[in-house]
């Protein structure tokens with residue numbers, strides 16, 4: 001009878017240890033927000049705003065944030 005009680009206590013302690021460990025680890029799930037995919041950033045030559053290269057207007061001298069700024073910088 002004493003042995004059964006000892007086994008029960010050990011099992012209970014193991015369960016508590018696992019439960020607290022899982023709570024600390026966050027269920028093994030990565031809870032960090034996913035990183036945004038890396039994009040190349042360029043700087044507008046007129047107003048110096050940074051924007052993704054794919055969205056930039058490319059002039060003779062370099063990238064611009066908008067057609068308006070490209071026309072203002074490169075008449």
Ligand SMILES: [Zn+2]
Nearest residue numbers: 044047065069
């Ligand atoms: Zn600009």
